[in-house]
Structure formats: structure tokens, C-alpha cells
Amino acid sequence: MQDWFNHEGHICIVFELLGLSTCEFLQQNHYAPFSLEQIRHMAFQLFRAVSFLHRNKLTHTDLKPENILLVSSDFNLEYNENTQRDEKKLKSIDVKVVDFGTATFDHEYHESLVSTRHYRAPEVILDLGWNQSCDVWSLGCVLMEFYVGRTLFPTHDSQEHLAMMERVLGPIPAHLLKQTKKQHYVHNERLKLEEDISRDTYIHKHCKPLKEYMQCSRDDERQLFDLLSLMLQYDVVRRITLEEALWHPFFIPIRAKKKQCI
Numbered sequence: 001m002q003d004w005f006n007h008e009g010h011i012c013i014v015f016e017l018l019g020l021s022t023c024e025f026l027q028q029n030h031y032a033p034f035s036l037e038q039i040r041h042m043a044f045q046l047f048r049a050v051s052f053l054h055r056n057k058l059t060h061t062d063l064k065p066e067n068i069l070l071v072s073s074d075f076n077l078e079y080n081e082n083t084q085r086d087e088k089k090l091k092s093i094d095v096k097v098v099d100f101g102t103a104t105f106d107h108e109y110h111e112s113l114v115s116t117r118h119y120r121a122p123e124v125i126l127d128l129g130w131n132q133s134c135d136v137w138s139l140g141c142v143l144m145e146f147y148v149g150r151t152l153f154p155t156h157d158s159q160e161h162l163a164m165m166e167r168v169l170g171p172i173p174a175h176l177l178k179q180t181k182k183q184h185y186v187h188n189e190r191l192k193l194e195e196d197i198s199r200d201t202y203i204h205k206h207c208k209p210l211k212e213y214m215q216c217s218r219d220d221e222r223q224l225f226d227l228l229s230l231m232l233q234y235d236v237v238r239r240i241t242l243e244e245a246l247w248h249p250f251f252i253p254i255r256a257k258k259k260q261c262i
């Protein structure tokens with residue numbers, strides 16, 4: 001915060017001027033995905049920022065492309081052979097996390113419903129209680145969105161959202177479905193089946209198993225997807241922490257570069 005003032009009864013906060021949000025940039029760039037190198041760079045910065053919050057007993061709770069801003073949205077135009085279109089290529093991929101309006105300290109009251117729909121962790125939907133690990137899930141969804149160009153779970157409904165998760169990540173563990181207070185999502189310790197055939201078709205059309213999103217099977221693509229599968233674990237006990245994630249092999253090229261600079 002650089003400053004604040006009162007404007008006709010409204011408290012206004014002054015921050016540094018940043019560029020477009022990654023969400024706006026994707027929209028304005030015909031949803032062209034970010035490159036793997038760009039994702040690596042953004043992920044490293046995001047993990048460092050959010051793991052700093054986590055070390056300080058805070059959970060952001062609303063990580064999404066709207067809340068990840070480019071420091072500068074200056075770009076060059078580059079022709080893409082595949083889409084036969086000029087695409088914007090950012091000159092710098094530096095990002096910052098914003099909007100701490102719902103950031104929550106460990107000792108504070110935890111609202112039962114947090115996050116924006118598409119980035120909401122399964123433990124939040126199932127009302128099992130949450131902590132820092134819900135940010136890890138959100139960031140997993142965000143990185144997938146950067147990689148694909150579109151949201152991973154395009155839905156507005158919790159039952160459908162859970163069904164989409166199962167399509168992408170496999171069955172939700174029975175012990176989580178047993179614990180949930182939201183028993184109307186559950187039947188025989190399994191997620192209730194979609195009764196509506198057209199909805200089932202919609203899910204099948206818009207979601208697929210995680211590894212099938214891979215555009216090629218180069219080593220670094222496989223490392224990205226290994227990291228994503230650790231971030232998108234249903235069970236928070238098995239989900240990777242950001243501290244651990246920063247040491248994942250996906251970031252070896254960044255760590256190697258940093259060493260050279262010293």
C-alpha cells in the first residue's frame with residue numbers, strides 16, 4: 001500500500017500501477033495459451049509469493065487469473081502458423097498477486113465457502129474445513145488454465161463440478177465422501193451419478209483425464225503435469241505444499257539460471 005484517502009465516504013487505497021490481469025490478457029489474445037517457459041516463470045513467482053503468505057499463517061483463498069496481474073502488459077505481435085493469426089507475445093512475464101480482501105489468518109474465523117467457483121478446492125465444496133492447501137489447488141487450476149487457455153472446470157454447479165473433477169482426476173476417495181456433511185452429493189460412498197444425460201455429455205465434451213491435456217511428451221511437459229497432479233490431489237494430506245513445489249524438478253532450469261547469476 002502506497003497511500004490511502006477518503007473520497008466522499010469511500011476509503012480508497014493506492015497501489016503501484018500494474019498491467020492487465022492474466023485473465024484479461026488471455027481474453028484479449030483469443031485465449032491463446034501461455035508457453036511452457038512462460039508458465040514455468042509465472043508459477044515460480046506465484047509459488048514464492050503465496051508460500052510467503054503461507055509461512056506467515058495466511059491463506060489467500062481467492063487465487064484466480066483475475067487476481068494475478070502482469071507487471072507490464074507490453075507485447076510484440078507474432079504470427080502463429082497453427083491458428084493463422086497474429087498473437088500477442090508478452091515482453092516480460094513478471095506477475096504479482098493482488099486482492100487480499102479475503103486473505104485469512106490461521107487464528108481467524110474460516111468462512112465455510114471461500115474461493116471463486118472454478119478454483120474452489122474439493123474440501124471447500126464438501127465442507128470438510130480448509131487451510132493453506134486450498135490455495136495450492138486454486139493455483140493448480142490456474143496453471144492448467146494458462147496451459148490450455150480455458151478454464152479447467154467450466155461449470156456453475158457444485159455437483160457438476162465434482163463430477164468434472166472425477167473425469168479429470170479419477171474418483172474422489174471414499175473417506176472424504178464419508179466425512180462430508182453434504183451427503184446429498186453422495187450415494188453408496190460414491191459421488192452420485194449424473195441423472196441428466198445431456199449434462200453427462202457436456203462433462204465428457206469439456207473435460208478429459210489430466211494427462212490427455214498434454215500437448216507433447218517432452219521431459220519438461222511431463223514434469224509440469226507431474227507437478228500439477230501433485231497440486232490437484234483430493235486429499236489435503238497428500239497435496240504438495242508450495243514450499244515443496246518450489247523444489248520440484250520442473251523448476252530446475254530456473255534454479256540453474258539463478259546460480260549462474262550469483
Ligand SMILES: *[C@@H]1O[C@H](CO)[C@@H](O)[C@H](O)[C@H]1NC(C)=O
Nearest residue numbers: 054130131132133236237241
Ligand atoms: C492443513 O490441514 C491438513 C489436514 O488437517 C494438514 O495435514 C496440513 O498440515 C495443514 N496444512 C497447514 C499448512 O497447516
